[in-house]
Amino acid sequence: xxxxxxxxxxxxxxxxxxxxxxxxxxxxxxxxxxxxxxxxxxxxxxxxxxxxxxxxxxxxxxxxxxxxxxxxxxxxxxxxxxxxxxxxxxxxxxxxxxxxxxxxxxxxxxxxxxxxxxxxxxxxxxxxxxxxxxxxxxxxxxxxxxxxxxxxxxxxxxxxxxxxxxxxxxxxxxxxxxxxxxxxxxxxxxxxxxxxxxxxxxxxxxxxxxxxxxxxx
Amino acid sequence: xxxxxxxxxxxxxxxxxxxxxxxxxxxxxxxxxxxxxxxxxxxxxxxxxxxxxxxxxxxxxxxxxxxxxxxxxxxxxxxxxxxxxxxxxxxxxxxxxxxxxxxxxxxxxxxxxxxxxxxxxxxxxxxxxxxxxxxxxxxxxxxxxxxxxxxxxxxxxxxxxxxxxxxxxxxxxxxxxxxxxxxxxxxxxxxxxxxxxxxxxxxxxxxxxxxxxxxxx
DNA sequence: TAGTTGCGCTACGATACCGTAGCGTAGCGT
DNA sequence: ACGCTACGCTACGGTATCGTAGCGCAACTA
Numbered sequence: 238x239x240x241x242x243x244x245x246x247x248x249x250x251x252x253x254x255x256x257x258x259x260x261x262x263x264x265x266x267x268x269x270x271x272x273x274x275x276x277x278x279x280x281x282x283x284x285x286x287x288x289x290x291x292x293x294x295x296x297x298x299x300x301x302x303x304x305x306x307x308x309x310x311x312x313x314x315x316x317x318x319x320x321x322x323x324x325x326x327x328x329x330x331x332x333x334x335x336x337x338x339x340x341x342x343x344x345x346x347x348x349x350x351x352x353x354x355x356x357x358x359x360x361x362x363x364x365x366x367x368x369x370x371x372x373x374x375x376x377x378x379x380x381x382x383x384x385x386x387x388x389x390x391x392x393x394x395x396x397x398x399x400x401x402x403x404x405x406x407x408x409x410x411x412x413x414x415x416x417x418x419x420x421x422x423x424x425x426x427x428x429x430x431x432x433x434x435x436x437x438x439x440x441x442x443x444x445x446x447x448x449x450x451x452x453x454x
Numbered sequence: 455x456x457x458x459x460x461x462x463x464x465x466x467x468x469x470x471x472x473x474x475x476x477x478x479x480x481x482x483x484x485x486x487x488x489x490x491x492x493x494x495x496x497x498x499x500x501x502x503x504x505x506x507x508x509x510x511x512x513x514x515x516x517x518x519x520x521x522x523x524x525x526x527x528x529x530x531x532x533x534x535x536x537x538x539x540x541x542x543x544x545x546x547x548x549x550x551x552x553x554x555x556x557x558x559x560x561x562x563x564x565x566x567x568x569x570x571x572x573x574x575x576x577x578x579x580x581x582x583x584x585x586x587x588x589x590x591x592x593x594x595x596x597x598x599x600x601x602x603x604x605x606x607x608x609x610x611x612x613x614x615x616x617x618x619x620x621x622x623x624x625x626x627x628x629x630x631x632x633x634x635x636x637x638x639x640x641x642x643x644x645x646x647x648x649x650x651x652x653x654x655x656x657x658x659x660x661x662x663x664x665x666x667x668x669x670x671x
Numbered sequence: 672t673a674g675t676t677g678c679g680c681t682a683c684g685a686t687a688c689c690g691t692a693g694c695g696t697a698g699c700g701t
Numbered sequence: 702a703c704g705c706t707a708c709g710c711t712a713c714g715g716t717a718t719c720g721t722a723g724c725g726c727a728a729c730t731a
Binding site for chain 2: 676677678679680
């Protein structure tokens with residue numbers, strides 16, 4: 238993503254006072270969102286916590302919804318499970334996938350926005366704008382996985398019968414499921430378990446599940 | 455109020471007026487929950503919609519939280535993806551799994567409580583009681599899948615390397631993921647896609663993915 | 672017929688928020 | 702110094718809920 242729907246540059250070319258206010262407001266909103274969810278975010282609470290006057294909030298945002306929307310946007314911006322190290326694509330498929338999944342797991346459990354994930358999901362279920370926001374985020378976040386799977390398929394490391402879309406769902410789905418629904422322990426080792434299970438079937442004709450090292454083409 | 459936390463039987467042995475009121479209240483609460491989520495449920499709105507006086511609601515429930523909790527409970531009660539037909543256990547693993555997943559997909563997209571799933575998840579993220587409720591529900595809902603996988607493993611239809619817990623996550627996870635997060639189309643055919651992908655690796659030594667018909671034991 | 676139980680209705684006092692208006696002030700450029 | 706800009710603060714009018722109290726009625730029971 239280049240510029241997330243607004244102007245990240247403009248942010249700096251503003252009156253320093255404005256920038257300060259906006260930042261404080263965003264921080265407070267995000268904090269409230271994280272600690273208590275959607276319903277917990279109140280203009281007055283944001284004002285109190287940010288130290289910014291309520292009127293000032295209304296000077297920058299027209300409604301509570303927009304405020305929350307923007308807060309989510311800022312919260313997600315530094316996220317995504319990319320950026321780790323962009324050189325995995327040519328390596329071992331298994332290792333690449335494990336790496337990506339570990340990133341996702343970290344994001345869903347240790348990141349700043351982790352506590353807000355369920356709230357975000359709920360919001361996305363009703364508000365079209367939120368839905369779009371999540372959609373864009375996912376496109377971005379899953380880009381790495383898509384590329385990795387696609388190239389592995391072309392290379393022949395993954396069977397041609399593997400549907401890339403379904404593959405992503407099967408890798409990422411279990412992680413989200415544990416985080417949101419079953420709430421079973423979710424640590425880095427789960428990445429390996431999932432990928433192993435997935436790969437054992439996804440790797441072309443290899444019988445069990447040893448390393449997929451001996452390929453040429 | 456004597457007991458509103460359990461006793462499905464008691465429900466009928468009550469004063470008919472009480473039963474009627476309670477039912478109307480539960481229905482209205484569920485409806486509000488479905489159409490607008492947690493925050494949309496208001497005692498006064500429940501009163502209005504159910505035709506029951508606000509005071510009567512307070513006569514049966516001590517707080518809004520309990521009310522919502524009970525409504526969720528009633529909503530989930532008739533759910534679960536079991537009950538379809540209990541004779542799959544001995545059949546083809548693939549078919550059994552597909553059958554179960556189809557049930558789950560129907561539940562998550564067409565059931566009465568489907569629209570409330572994300573709200574439920576969000577609630578479970580904060581409230582311990584809700585968490586417990588969801589947990590119990592899942593135990594029950596996944597029972598079929600657990601049994602099926604366990605017996606298939608013992609029978610030798612599934613590799614011993616398959617972790618039953620992870621297997622369930624990998625089957626069910628993608629479905630929830632599509633429903634809650636990616637929001638891509640989620641129809642019955644997804645059940646087959648997931649199971650095929652899963653089984654292609656989970657079935658012991660079978661190479662590609664033809665029918666697993668030629669077995670004796 | 673008298674007693675009991677459960678409900679409906681109206682009316683409150685108490686909060687919590689919303690969104691807006693008005694006034695005064697500090698900082699920055701000219 | 703002068704003025705513009707963005708803020709802070711106080712104060713409203715208005716709404717939505719909460720949870721409770723009090724009164725009267727209808728139905729079922731003894």
